[in-house]
Amino acid sequence: MKWMLKLQERISGLAPWDAQKITDEWFRAHFEYAADVVHQWMDGVLDMRTARFLNFGCGDGITDLSLVLRHGATAIHGVDIRREYAKLPRIAREQLGMARLPSALTFETIRPGASLAGKRALVDGIMSWSTFEHVQRDQLAPILADLHACLRPGGYFFLQIEPLFYSPYGSHLRRYDEVPWxxxxxxxxxxxxxxxxxxxxxxxxxxxxxxxxxxxxxxxxxxxxxxxxLNRLTADELVAFAQEAGFRLERQERRNVEREIPALLLESYPREWVLNNEIMLLLRKE
Structure with missing residues (x-):
């Protein structure tokens, strides 16, 4: 039970872990790089040690685990339509030698498009890592409005997408196809x-x-x-959806690739679309 785990942590601390044991590159990328990026964007505006976080599209929960272990987060609730996070105890044991997950982590499976607002206390921060390109287009506005309602006034939302659809590998098929665009x-x-x-x-x-x-x-x-x-969102569309949901844009970063664009593409798509690989947003609720 969660209260017993919290009591155990108060007495003996978090279960020991060792990053030197990491052998899986997917785990390493999400435990190190992804968690560090989220921390860099959020730590300047929220105190990771006291803030309550919601991770929309938490996947396997590796980034959430890292935010607790490496960056001091104490309350993260991850939600996803799949139950990949159920593997996290085994993954943490194999990759970190960790006997139990921190009590700071909780996870929940949700139905696509299900409302989250009003079911839990308001959170201080929301994060979403490479998730919104998978949300059905007609669900983008209601989901963003729902997340806005989950956030306390003055709270922050870090939203990242990579790769964007029109970028060289925006198909998410690069595992099998190395031909850009x-x-x-x-x-x-x-x-x-x-x-x-x-x-x-x-x-x-x-x-x-x-x-x-x-x-x-x-x-x-x-x-x-x-x-x-894939919903084929562009960076401009994502910003517009977020602002229409009531968020104020505090900061954004768009990362472009440097590649020669096939002439045929420029006949159909704007140059910015085909070069823009990633967008990161810091949004605020007034």
């Missing part, structure tokens, strides 16, 4: 054929802990369906 130049049938024909290792940093659940062929089908469901 291929999703904008080829048909779906041609893309699927490339994925089907792929035979060989996948970049270790791109293999999440759900891979084993699907198997090689099942994972190919899964990521292709994810590609087909």
């Amino acid at each position: 291929h999703h904008l130049l080829a048909s779906e049938d041609e893309l699927w054929q490339v994925i089907q024909n792929h035979d060989g290792p996948i970049d270790a940093a791109e293999v999440d802990f759900g891979f084993a659940d699907f198997g090689v062929d099942g994972y190919k089908r899964f990521v292709f369906k994810e590609y087909q469901a």
Whole structure:
């Protein structure tokens, strides 16, 4: 029970952990890089040690675990439509030698589009890492409005998307296809054929802990369906949706790639779209 775990932590502290044990590159990227970015954006405006956080689209919870262990967060509630976070106790044991998760972490499975407002106390901060490109377009406005209602006045929301759809690898298929902008130049049938024909290792940093659940062929089908469901948001659209939901834009950073753009693309898409790979926003509720 949670109260027993909290009591144990008061007496003996958090379970020991050792980052030197990390061998998985997906884990390393989310435990180190992703958590550090969230901390850099949020720590200047909120006290990580006292703030209550909501992670919308928490995935496997690795970033949340790191924010507790490495950056002092004491209350993070992660929500997701999948239960990848259920693997976290095993992952933490294998990658950190950690016997139990911190009591600061709680997780919840939600239905797509389900309202969160009013079900828990208002939070001080919300974070979302590479999630909003997967939200159905007609759900963007209501979900952002709902998250606005979950945040206390004066609270902050860090929102990141990478890669954006029109960027070189915005298909999220780079595990199998290294041709930049291929999703904008080829048909779906041609893309699927490339994925089907792929035979060989996948970049270790791109293999999440759900891979084993699907198997090689099942994972190919899964990521292709994810590609087909992408909402194709641009950075400008994301900012507009957030502001329409009532958030004030405090800070933004757009990261572009440096590549020669095929002439054919520029006939159909603005240069900014095809070069803009990532957007990071810091939003505030008045």
